[in-house]
Amino acid sequence: MTELTKTFDPAEIEQRWYAHWETEGLFHPDRPGAEPWTIVNPPPNVTGSLHIGHALDNTLQDILTRHARLQGKDALWVVGTDHAGIATQMVVERQMAERQQKRTDYTREDFVAKVWEWKEESGGEITQQLRRLGCSMDWANERFTMDEGFSKAVLKVFVDLHKEGLIYRDKRLVNWDPGLGTAISDLEVETREIKGSFWHLRYPLEDGSGFIEVATTRPETMLADMAVAVNAADERYTHLVGKQVKLPITGRLIPIITDDHADPELGSGAVKITPGHDFNDFEVGKRAGIAAGDMLNMLDAKAQVVQVSDGLIPEAFLGLTTAAARKAVVAQLKAEGFLIPHIDKDGEEHDAEPRTIQTPYGDRSGVVIEPWLTDQWYVDAATLAKPAIEAVRSGAIEIVPKTWEKTFFNWMENIQPWCVSRQLWWGHRIPAWFAEDGSIYVALSEAEAQAQAGAGVALRQDSDVLDTWFSSALWPFATMGWPEESSRNLHGRYPNDVLISGFDILFFWDARMMMQGIHFMKDVPFRKLYLHGLVRAADGAKMSKSKGNVVNPLGLIDKYGADALRFFMAAMESQGRDIKMDERRVEGYRNFATKLWNACRFAQSNGIGASSSAIAPDATLAVNKWIIAETIGCVQAVDLALADLRFDGAANAVYQFVWSRFCDWYLELIKPVSIGEEKGSIDPESKLVAGWVIDQILVLLHPFMPFITEELWHAMADPAHARANNLIVAHWPMADAQSIDPAASKEVDWLIRLVSEVRAARNELGIAPGVRMAAHVLDASAETAARIERQTAAIARLARIDLASGAAPVGGALQVVIDETTFVLPLEGVIDIGAERDRLSKAIAAAEKERDTLAGRLGNPSFVERAKPEAVDKARADHADKAAEAERLSAALARLG
Incomplete structure (x- = not known):
């Protein structure tokens, strides 16, 4: 045996063992004939660094991967990074700005070359951080969504879907980021509550017979209004339906139409319709027969006012930002008598009613997002969604926790066309070429597009790139080399066994992998989908940089070790619930690691070493029969928990067994008794059993705490018979119930x-x-x-x-x-019984008083309803503590006789 140091030092062993595993190729699947097992990591952004959500996500994946490997399976954890179109382009452009340069100073090709240069120099930070966490990924086959093979797959999918009519070009509203100058996905939109206003406007009827009142939070968009909608059931407006309104400022004539979007119970019951600048209005406009190409668009790519097709916006408004246009529109409406003043509760008059407005912002640019009418490429998501919906309904894909199924079905059954084009330079350029006559040719290469167009036809490639989510949707099969026939064998690797992801990307990534995987591979991409919650701050608040409550997992690793952080993540991961960050718990699991370390030092000092057999030794002593049964029970509990993806159940089962049953009791029960000055020795049978149990503990604990367990696995071995295998590729324990002796237990x-x-x-x-x-x-x-x-x-x-x-x-x-x-x-002669009765009686009275005071507070509806949730929770916890204390002290008093 290698003598263990007195102090457990995580930092020293972590770096050493990870380098050993990776150098020896132990993460690479290489078990011919073994059952294949595969999982893919949600590829982090190449610009990213490890945050606490990554730590949770990857810890859970590593637990399953290491467990499968220990079960003898040919386990593959696919690793790679995402090119992160917007984020990466922003990083490089920000660096250019520091040198007083901008993207447009370069050709597109030169700029892309600079991005690749940045990626090679600085784009691997997060992969090094994943190593620090202990992730046993197949680094020998690391992928990147812009590598050559993956890019071929992306282009083929686009071209094939276009041939099938499932990708098309259309004019629709998108989330437009004026700061970045591109369309963005819903996931990249951050909704903030902003103090805003609600203006009430008079729109005069064309015939001069009166007005119709509308209300809006965005009066500037009236410059592009195309209708006023009322509900068909609203009798107040029946006589006006079909008439026209003459808009103030522009003088545009617009119809009064009926649509269920207008709610008679809200405001005046009449709503202004600006189909080119509001998602709801866009649908109303379509239902009213307005073609998207005819919808008015009053903003340019920088969200500044431009002239619309009918030329009716006055020149004074052109070039204004939306904020400036709002002020100008309100001022003119007020001056011309079209603004209805708001009278507050004190009878004072104001231009508008104050309102809290849910306002969309770009999560990276920080500017207000505009619904903007543009020509973009779309995927027919509704068609692709149908097989994915059926896969979940039939059980071909199991979603865990099952409670997420309802949300999944609701979203997928109401899915909208998926905008997959982005106005960037970094990314997979869309394989489409335009001719001067408006014809579009989609092909894998320019040569193929030219062949389609014919000789002499001048072509220009689309300048847009594909949405990053489009390429990452191919991750489970494109990482395997699809569609190349000579690629890594997909047999047994597709479908993947399980996917783990945060619930927040269920629709943006998970569902889209289902759509693309089923369509191209004719099978589901994964058999099981596990959705974990968020890691929140200790008070339950969502972590954010602005709140200053973000926790750096690398700091926790530096302080307590990766094993402690990993075990915390697993022990706290309860299906369907978010995790509250608690550094004291991480410290507690560091103490757990130290306790195991000291238990092995005790074993070494008493001649207990590694077992020579995976089978439990023969035992005659009750204490040894008991610990064998307890070990088997722990194996059974962990097996059942991991089968159900109950990470908390598995972690807590092994924790309780190691801390309480093995360390606190078994080692105490077999501890040698000293006679005089001579130290006793542990009997031979108990040494064999203790060594066997330690082996089982190290294997069971390895998926959760890989570093300390690998260190102890080798340290406990006899140098003359050193272990031939590393723990990472050892054998998972068998729960042999025949070894259990109920009477001894x-x-x-x-x-x-x-x-x-x-x-x-x-x-x-x-x-x-x-x-x-x-x-x-x-x-x-x-x-x-x-x-x-x-x-x-x-x-x-x-x-x-x-x-x-x-x-x-x-x-x-x-x-x-x-x-x-x-x-x-x-007790005679041991304690003063009378004094003890008095002490206990006083302590009982004090505990009962505090218990009853807390009960009174909790029984007061005013406190429960108005106090902060954390204050109510603390009161309940304190009440339970005092009630238990009173009961315990009363029992002690009763024992005095």
Whole structure:
């Protein structure tokens, strides 16, 4: 054995073992004939750095990967990074700005070359950080969504979908980021609550017979209004339907139409319709028969006012930002009498009613997002969604937790066309070429497009690139080399066994992998989808840089070690719930690692080494039969929990077994007794059993805490017979129920209950641990008497009591009842019984008073309803503590006799 150092130092062993695993190729699947097992990582942005969400996501994946590997499967964890179109282009442009340069100073080709240069120099930070977390990924086959092979797959998918009519070009509203100058996805839109205003406007009827009142939070968009909508059931406006309104400022004539979007219960019941600048209005416009190409667009790519097709926007408004246009529009409406003033509760007049407005912002640019009418490429998501919906309904894909299915179906059954084009230079350029006559040719190469167009036809390639989510949707099969026939064999690797992701990308990534995977591979991309929650701050708030409550996982690793952070993530991951970050718990799991380290040091000092067999040794002693049964029970519990993806159940099962059953009890029960100045020794049978149990613990714990377990696995081995294999490729324990002896287990459980009860009772009465006491046994059955006889030495050593014969003397005594037997421990001469009664009585009264005060507060509806949730939770926890304390002290008083 390699003697363990006195102090457990995570930093020293983590770097050493990870380098060893990677250098030896132990993450690479290389088990011919073994059952293949595959998982792919959600590729992090190449610009990214490890955040706490990554730490959770990748810890759970690594647990499953290491577990599969230990089960003898040919486990592959596909690793790679995403080119992250917007984020990466922003990083490089920001660096250029520091040198007083901008993207347009370069040709497109030169700029892209600079991005590749940045990627090679600085784009691998997060992959190094994943190594620090202990992720056993197949780095030998690391992928990148812009590498040559993956790019071929992306282009083929686009071309094939276009041929099938599932990709098309259309004019629709998109989320437009004026700061970045591109369309963005819903996931890149951050909704903020902004203090805004609600303006009420008069729109005059064309015939001069009156007005119709509308209300809006965006009065500037009236410059592009195309209708006013009322509900067909709203009798107030029946006589106006079909008439026209003459818009203030522009003088445009627009119709009054009916549409269910207008709610008679909200405001005036009439709403202005600007189909070119509002998603709801766009749908209303389509239902009214307005073609997208005819919808008015009053903004340019920088969200500045431009002239619309009918030329009716006054020149004074052209070039204004939306904010400036809003002020100008309101001022003119007010001056011309078309603004209806708002009267507040004090009777004072204001231009508008104050409102809190849900406003969309770009999560990267920080500017207000505009619904903008543009020509973009779209995927017919509704058609692709149908097989994915059926896959979940049929059970071909199991979503865990199942509660997410309802949300999945609701979104997929109402899915909208997917905008897949982005106005960037970095990314997969769309394989489409335009001719001067408006014809579009989609092909894998310019040569193929030219062949389609014919000789002499001038072509210009689309300048847009594809949405990053489009390419990452191919991750489960394009990473395997599809569509190349000579690529890595997809057999057994597709479908993947499981996918783990945050619930927040269920639709943006998970669902789209289902769509593309089923369409191109004719099978689901994964058999099981596990959706974990968010890691929140300790108070339950969402982490954000602006709040200053973001937790850096690398800082926690530096402080407590990767194993402690990983175990925290697993132990706290309860299906369907978010995780509250608690650094004290991480510290607690560091203490758990230290306890295991010290247990192995104790074993070494007593001649206990690694086991030579995966099968439990033969045992005759009850304590050894008991720990073998406990070990098998732990294996069964972990197996069941991992099968159900109950990471918390698996982690807590092994934690309780290691801390309580093995360290606190078994090692105590087999600890040698010193006689005089001579130290005793552990019996040979217990040494064999203890070594076997430690081996089982290290294998069970390895998926959760890989570094310390690998270190201890090798340290416990006999140098003369060093382990041929690393723990990472050892064998998962078998839960052999034949090795369980129920009678022995019951006896040791009885012993533990007796010792625990005696210790607790002594502690409540303030009796020092070292004080030995006599114990008289009453009403013991023959079975209990036999147990007492066999366990006399253990009882005397662990409970610090000496079993006495005869009746107990009269007077105060501590009484412990275990099953049918009462153990009476006389207190005369041990403590002052009267003083102890007084102390306990006062302590009980104090605990009950606090308990009742807290109960009164919790019984007050005003407190429960108005107090902060964390204050109510604390009051409930304090009440439970005081109630338990009062009960415990009362039991101690009763024991005095």
